[in-house]
Amino acid sequence: MKYPHVDRQLFEKNRQNFTKRLSANSIAIFQSNDEFPRSGDQTHLFKQNADLFYLSGIDQEETILFLFPDCPNPLYREVLFLRQTNEHIAVWEGHKLTIQEAKNVSGINNVYWIEEFWNILPSVISYAESIYLNTNENDRYAHKVPYRDIRFIEKIKDLYPLHNYKRAALIMRELRPVKSEIEIELTKKACEITRDAFVRILKFIKPGVAEYEIEAEIIHEFIRQRATGHAYNPIIASGKNANILHYNDNNQICKDGDVILFDFGAEYANYNADMSRSVPVNGRFTKRQKDVYNAVLRIMKEARKMLLPGTIWNDYHAEVGKIVEFELIGLGLLDKQDIAKQDPKAPLYKKYFMHGTSHHLGLDVHDFASRYKPFEAGNLLTCEPGIYIPKEGLGIRIENNILITKNGNIDLMDDIPVEAEEIEAIMNS
Known part of the structure; x- marks a missing residue:
């Protein structure tokens, strides 16, 4: 774990919010x-289950979190089970959390080795009416x-079929x-780490540089600042590669006259x-x-204005589509008359903006949320x-991260260069 410990109040509050929504017993x-x-x-490098981390802060394999707020035995209302270390594990894999360290990280006072799970569970499960279990229910997966x-x-379910x-x-x-x-x-x-990596590569890029060399500069800055690494596989797509939405090869030479599309982000804690x-x-x-770039930038600025409390997901994307249509007409890529005759279920702008x-x-790059809730x-x-x-041979995407508040929204990336002239100035400084 490269990052400093997170304030355990986060996990304590998350558990409180979760358990008060459980049905009785x-x-x-x-x-x-x-x-x-x-x-x-x-x-592969271990990546913790997002929900377990959200509720406990434990970033270690072979962990179980057990919550039974109405348990008649107070010892088992909040329990964490950890992999027990030994001399062999310490030599080959390094440090694992001690019981006291896990208490400090999570705020859970009752911590046992994982071998105790199937001894403790039978002693209390008969007092429960319902059992909440977790799966990855992301609707993209x-x-x-x-x-x-x-x-x-x-x-x-095989052991306890009647719950x-x-x-x-x-x-x-x-x-x-x-x-x-x-x-x-x-x-x-x-x-902030992502910003610093972007500014770093702006000063590094020149004709003849390889996409993978740029990727190396990015991860250097990430690790230097204690990020875990990439939030997702980075996209370094020069020239025609920018038209491949999930391009990850990053193996081409960047040519004079081309544009590079970047899509990357740091993972921190x-x-x-x-x-x-x-x-x-x-x-x-x-x-x-620059005309295409500025068109995309105008779309982003207008779209951001709609990220407000109460906005409906489908309505938002439909309104953005209208802005995209207007800009594509200005770029000579669509015609007003064709748009007037288009099938509303298959708008023409999707040829040029398909996502x-x-x-x-959040904890997931495509975070767990309902697309039907305002x-x-x-x-x-x-x-x-x-x-x-x-x-x-041109693809332009511009992306920032926007926090919705009751009084509007806040761009968490407003200090990352985005204006075309600003980018050019840094690249030529």
Whole structure:
């Protein structure tokens, strides 16, 4: 763990908010993520289950969180189970949390080694009426691998078939989109690190530089500032590569006259930044490149104004679509008469802007939230319009992270260069 410990008040408050939404006499059980195999005897870098981290702050494999607020035995109302270390683990893997350290991180006083879980659970589960279990219910994902949550569900239902089983995700989807002050500060830190990496590469880019060299500069700055790493696989897409929305090869040479589309962000204490910028390889936009860039920037500025409490997801994206249409007409890419005759279910602007304008942001880059619930104060969303013109080998996307408040919204990336002239000035300084 590279980052300093997070204030445990965050996790204590999160547990309070969660448990008060449980039905009477209910247990909730959360599992850490698996360590996924990479090859041979190697595993991928461990990434904690977002919900377990949200409720406990524990960033370690083989962890179980057990919440039973109505348990007749006070010892088992909040329990954390940890992997017990030994001399072999210490030599090969390094330090693991002690019981006292886990108490300090989480604010949970009753901490046991994970081997005790199946001794303690049978002693109290018969006093519960319902059991809340967790799965990854992000509506952008359908699981194909029987990960730890799924295996646990199968096991506990086999052992205790007569309990009433409920979905913890319904509560988490209500809680996680509204960010607390501590969460906002952690996200700001991720945004600051992302800013510094962007300014660093603006001074590094020149014709002949490889996309992977730019990626190396980014991760250097991230790790130097104690970020965990990339929030997601970074996109360093020069020239025609910018028209591949999830381009991750990052293996081409950046050519004089091309524009590079960046989409990257730092992960800090498990909270994520998500930024997109487009910059000229040689430090100067052509007139056409700047016209397209400024069109996208105007779309972003107008879209941001709509990120307010009460805004409806579908209405918001429909309104942004109208702004995109106007700009595409100005760029000579669409015609008013064609738009008047278009199929509303397949608007013509989608040829040049085919993805959504915003998504929730937090512990997951595409954070857990309902797309059918109006925006509310405390929501944190991206704002990321783009225009992609494959025939011109040009793709522009601009993305900032926007916090909705009761009095409007705040751009957490307002100090990251975004105006075309500002970008050119730094690149030529």
